[in-house]
Amino acid sequence: MPVEKKADTGHDYGIYTIGDDNFFAGIVAAINALKYYGYKGPIAVFDLGFEPWMVDYLNEYDHVTVLDMAPVTRHIRFTDVKTDESPIMRGWAYKAFAIVHYNLFRKWTFIDGDYLPLCNLEKELLPLIEAGHIIFSEDGWNTWGIEHEMATGVKPGNYMNVNAGFISLDMEEHGYIVHEWRNLMTRRKPFDLWYGDQGALNVILDKWEVEKTTLDKALWNQTWLNDEMARENHCQLVHDPDDIHVWYGPTNKRIMGWHGAGWYKLWHQAGIDHYRKHDATEREKFYKESQGKSPWPIVEIFEYFLFLDQFHTPLKRKGHLIAEMAH
Template identity: 70%
Template sequence: MTQRQARSRYGIYTIGDENFFPGILAAINSLRYYGYSGDIGVADLGFLPWMRDYLNAMPGVVVLAIEPINRLIRFTDVKSDDQPVMTGWAYKVFSILYYDLFDSWTFLDADYLPLCNLEAELFPLIEQGHFVSSEDGTNIWDERHEAAIGVRPGSYMNINAGFISLDMEVHAPIIHEWRNLMTRRKPFDLWYGDQGALNAVLDKYEVPKYTVDKVLWNQTWLNEVMAAEGACELIEATADVHVFYPPKRDRLKGWHGTGWHKLWHQIGIDHYRKSDRQEREKFYLESQGKSPKAVVDIFEYFLFMEN
């Protein structure tokens, strides 16, 4: 596929491979269920052919090849044939800027399960010029980071937790500098992959970070706490299946998987260990209790939803 000439007003990006296919499929089905009708660009890091065909057959979904980007991009500060696109999750920003499909967009990690219509919830904030995401801990930049890119030393809120939303008319310079930083090998170890690099660029320019409620939109370190708490309720109302969270008196808006224990692992789907039954069963047991049962159940509901 080549780059498009005309961009849509708003769209959603995600990216993954064979191992993350269940998460991407559940997310697409969830988005459609909650009323999102716009385009979804899915960058292909290694789907099986049938997975690629399945996604391409879904209305409004386009699979984006990663190979053209790999051929074009090299590190800019060292002589190397290594591909920065595949280093430290950098493929996210490289894919977004190469295909350039949307004026405004939300990027979803492949292990993020949206539980609402993202356009309806986030686009009004994007229109106000906000850089929207969720709080995800703290970054401390020091003299090394200042020397590398010019960010002022200090402690800063870290954002991401599975998604970012923005308007390219407002924030394109940030996204382009984020991409450029991911082509530099020498300072790479200073960041926690792509997320650290993005936060460093935002902090360098003191861009305000608009954060949504980290409980309702899910900050990953709350997963097991909320699972043990047992407060989440699966509401199976007609035409409105959702997860209600009584402590907030509201429904969950999204869920981000914990570490390597993804929602699909918790229902026994594991493409990564498909050739080793013993390891697959062991990891399945390790994955139990990592997310509330209501969240696991609604993930399974969306994963196997008929299109």
């Protein structure tokens, strides 16, 4: 049976992430990286479908708690249509639903399960949060039209798009945005007007003219840059004794975080694939397709953190899978 563990809520700041068995590798690497770079606060992991041993493994970390999504999904319905389809699982809406339901931290950073932090997020972001900023990474542009105005009240025009896989804010300052984000995703029909949870979040921010504090997209990364940065080959893995990191030549600065590129996750690029574990042919084909989707130093530092033995019993590799090492 999975280990039951109460969430660590004794801190004003915490980190949320979410995943299932396919994203387990990404979440382990992210936790190890955060701890390596000095983060000592709580990490809440929303469980979308981990295997029982994965839940046990994550719960054995200090200050890490796995939270069941079942209480979040219970009795949640769309408000504008009658259907058995769940709002929770449509367009990645589970992020906002989980954050609002558990509401563990006043100040927080949310990262997708394929986001690899390469710094201490609290140290880098908390000063900005405390200054009243809501923080994202830029991810292109949106054009809202009359149909969006009729559905949500946003003024038509062109707006910067921010990615919903990396968010930092203070609930006292911007909690209304998170709650409206969650509430908007109980309306089925507007979802046809934008791209998933990211579009819903952006239309709310733009409706209320909320200032979006965006970080350097090359250093904090958004997915559409991954192929380009891999082709540039300007990333360098730096093996300082107490600070392994990736340096980005064009900016002469270190990369602070890396976000997965669509289907081509860092663990897929490293040959680890729980999603296709029963189909060797499809797995091999996808592995080849995944090559070159991120700079090689990023893949190498991901593997370093995935199998790091500093904070937990290390994982072991079993072919294309990973498993907990026997105690």
